[in-house]
Amino acid sequence: MSCGEFELIARYFNRRTRSRRDVETGIGDDCALLSVPEKQTLAISTDTLVAGIHFLRDIHPADLGYKALAVNLSDLAAMGADPAWLTLAMTLPEVDETWLAAFSESLFELLEYYDMQLVGGDTTRGPLSLTLGIHGLVPQGRALKRSGAKPGDWIFVTGTLGDSAAGLALLQHRKRINDPAVHEALIKRHLRPMPRILQGQALRSLASSAIDLSDGLISDLGHVLKASGCGARINLDALPLSPALRDHFEPEEVLRWALSGGEDYELCFTVPEVHRGALDVALGHLGVPFTCIGQIAPESEGLTLLDNGKPAKFSHKGFDHFDAR
Amino acid sequence: MSCGEFELIARYFNRRTRSRRDVETGIGDDCALLSVPEKQTLAISTDTLVAGIHFLRDIHPADLGYKALAVNLSDLAAMGADPAWLTLAMTLPEVDETWLAAFSESLFELLEYYDMQLVGGDTTRGPLSLTLGIHGLVPQGRALKRSGAKPGDWIFVTGTLGDSAAGLALLQHRKRINDPAVHEALIKRHLRPMPRILQGQALRSLASSAIDLSDGLISDLGHVLKASGCGARINLDALPLSPALRDHFEPEEVLRWALSGGEDYELCFTVPEVHRGALDVALGHLGVPFTCIGQIAPESEGLTLLDNGKPAKFSHKGFDHFDAR
Known part of the structure; x- marks a missing residue:
């Protein structure tokens, strides 16, 4: 993708990232910097969703934005964890602003519902797929296994x-x-x-x-x-x-x-x-x-x-x- | 992919994961459970590598296993962080044991060099691509930005x-x-x-x-x-x-x-x-x-x-x- 395309995509995902107090540095540096409170354990999971395998190719982007996050949240739920941070790696076949607007709107709505912050991402051109990395916190020794x-x-x-x-x-x-x-x-x-x-x-x-x-x-x-x-x-x-x-x-x-x-x-x-x-x-x-x-x-x-x-x-x-x- | 294929792939990535003391639960539950020591900040980054864009399609799997991790480690280096944990989401066009053996051997060699542990993953069938999530630790307030x-x-x-x-x-x-x-x-x-x-x-x-x-x-x-x-x-x-x-x-x-x-x-x-x-x-x-x-x-x-x-x-x-x- 061209620089301009990357910047366009970034706009949809940077524009209204909420700021959690435990995020020292969010998107925009080589890494995000995050504080895990004392006596909390970090719970992390990663899931890839590929068009035609994990979701229908004609899925509405708003449904995809919701579901991609929801299925990752479900992994945190199964551990009894409290949602905190998300990374999102996207492979997109093209830059479609209508698609990006609907997808990001829906994703951010769910992120905000759970007081989560998007802290990292990567965008590549290719067949549509998404890899989410979800991070949650659970009191020490109390995770469900x-x-x-x-x-x-x-x-x-x-x-x-x-x-x-x-x-x-x-x-x-x-x-x-x-x-x-x-x-x-x-x-x-x-x-x-x-x-x-x-x-x-x-x-x-x-x-x-x-x-x-x-x-x-x-x-x-x-x-x-x-x-x-x-x-x-x-x-x-x-x-x-x-x-x-x-x-x-x-x-x-x-x-x-x-x-x-x-x-x-x-x-x-x-x-x-x-x-x-x-x-x-x-x-x-x-x-x-x-x-x-x-x-x-x-x-x-x-x-x-x-x-x-x-x-x-x-x-x-x-x-x-x-x-x- | 069939169940048998998933299990085959899993064997290459579970067989010799080293155990860090800060990993309470590694691969095999809904999430990995990880301890961040007091006064350490978590540094995380995610990168996708797609065949034909980020690496040559005919790259040797041993080179790919090394480089995919090395470029993510480079993001930790830029923050002054100490490498800790990795998640690996793979999309593979087929199950090729020779390829998997060379790729995983090389990946684990570098993981072990840096005393890192693979703590999560996901495998999907599709055009070859890798998304790594890398996690490091840096003393509070001392990360390079x-x-x-x-x-x-x-x-x-x-x-x-x-x-x-x-x-x-x-x-x-x-x-x-x-x-x-x-x-x-x-x-x-x-x-x-x-x-x-x-x-x-x-x-x-x-x-x-x-x-x-x-x-x-x-x-x-x-x-x-x-x-x-x-x-x-x-x-x-x-x-x-x-x-x-x-x-x-x-x-x-x-x-x-x-x-x-x-x-x-x-x-x-x-x-x-x-x-x-x-x-x-x-x-x-x-x-x-x-x-x-x-x-x-x-x-x-x-x-x-x-x-x-x-x-x-x-x-x-x-x-x-x-x-x-």
């Missing part, structure tokens, strides 16, 4: 499962429903996932493990079980499903989406019996439902799916990942 | 300038020389730049500003002048040039490479008169030459190039950038 689940702990998920996968099917015209409001709501669940930041923070003292659901419940719970050296029993009849899903699609399909559709960006977490009461207090006022869907078991049991108490079997794509362990 | 230069400060550069640009010209067969040893040495300067980490750290108490030379002296010094609100006088006859360059290429070309060739990854820094003596002590034993090439001037003077004390004029591509300010 995948490795702490113990047999007997209860397994919970926030929100409802499978809506995002249904929304994607509608966006891609693989499915149709006749209710425009429901249609829109499901698509919004795909394009505008709500990172469960507050829930993650509220779980710091209560959950024994946590993960965010990006690949689907079976796959992501599998990571927790592997890291914790445990098995699990999941009650299929307990999976939280939205009325939108239940009323408009076949039960088999709904179950497949809920188990392996992916991109829910809800939290899946485990809670020891002793904290189950406190959980209602901690999460109850945050406005998002949370549902017990099963229990951690010894590793020897593996993952068992139960339908009204009876072992259930499935064989579809989402299960390959897990079976291949 | 672009903004501290004052009129009267002396301008220095480490090493020699223009070798990397000459090496690139040789690699691309735009130039030829008959001495194979010199040919190899210049190409190595392009493919294997040495980040000036120790020099940056030694300059913490001495330099009033610093930047690393990635785009070329004129362009990068321009960033310092803009950030510091200053002008500068550069003595062209003082520019440090390698014998390899001087003996094998035309003077006009050598000067162009030294001023605007780019990818030197040397440091350019300014030192107040009062610290000039201490500089010899601090940098003298580090084995890399450093040369005074001019002096910071008031902003009203702009950037003046002097050839044996007389104003010099140039008009070639490298100067467009600066003239366009």
Whole structure:
């Protein structure tokens, strides 16, 4: 890209970066300089989103700006971290001011909602892709990890499962429903996932493990079980499903989406019996439902799916990942 | 990519990650968890390298693994920071084990040299590109910034300038020389730049500003002048040039490479008169030459190039950038 193009792009991302007190130097030097307060641990994650793989090529830039940040925030939520700083490396096929305006507007809206600051970036010409580096803070020793689940702990998920996968099917015209409001709501669940930041923070003292659901419940719970050296029993009849899903699609399909559709960006977490009461207090006022869907078991049991108490079997794509362990 | 492919790739990057004591959780959870010691500031930077733009498409993977990290380390060097942690987001067109082995071997060799730990990553299928997020630590208040230069400060550069640009010209067969040893040495300067980490750290108490030379002296010094609100006088006859360059290429070309060739990854820094003596002590034993090439001037003077004390004029591509300010 030419100098002028770089400067043009920079304008969209420098113009209204908010100033956090812990940012000594933001964009504009060789590095950003950042203060981590005493007794806080830094939590960092990086994610690449490529057009045609992680998002539809015709996605609206405002949706992309939102979602790119939201899925990275979801990783912070899963650790119980407080969002702080973002770096954004963009590869853009061309300099399209309308695109840049919509993308940056939406990104900054979400950054500001979480009191985050963009502290670094890089722009290159090429096929559209974004790599975000997200940085959060969590009190020392209180981060939620995948490795702490113990047999007997209860397994919970926030929100409802499978809506995002249904929304994607509608966006891609693989499915149709006749209710425009429901249609829109499901698509919004795909394009505008709500990172469960507050829930993650509220779980710091209560959950024994946590993960965010990006690949689907079976796959992501599998990571927790592997890291914790445990098995699990999941009650299929307990999976939280939205009325939108239940009323408009076949039960088999709904179950497949809920188990392996992916991109829910809800939290899946485990809670020891002793904290189950406190959980209602901690999460109850945050406005998002949370549902017990099963229990951690010894590793020897593996993952068992139960339908009204009876072992259930499935064989579809989402299960390959897990079976291949 | 399939699950099996992801696991294969992961093996190359997980197998021998060293463990720093400040890494509570490395690769394998939603985020890495990292401790920043008291009275240290975090320095972070992100850079994307795209095949065909930032590196030649036929680059050897070992050279790419080295250089991708080295150019990011150079940003830490320019702040005087101590390298700590790396995140690596890769987009790969295919899973080529020979390529992965050579790339990762070379990357880890440099990581280990600087006692760094790879703490996060992401892999996607697509046109080859890499986005690195580099994290370093610097004592509070002692980071080198672009903004501290004052009129009267002396301008220095480490090493020699223009070798990397000459090496690139040789690699691309735009130039030829008959001495194979010199040919190899210049190409190595392009493919294997040495980040000036120790020099940056030694300059913490001495330099009033610093930047690393990635785009070329004129362009990068321009960033310092803009950030510091200053002008500068550069003595062209003082520019440090390698014998390899001087003996094998035309003077006009050598000067162009030294001023605007780019990818030197040397440091350019300014030192107040009062610290000039201490500089010899601090940098003298580090084995890399450093040369005074001019002096910071008031902003009203702009950037003046002097050839044996007389104003010099140039008009070639490298100067467009600066003239366009």
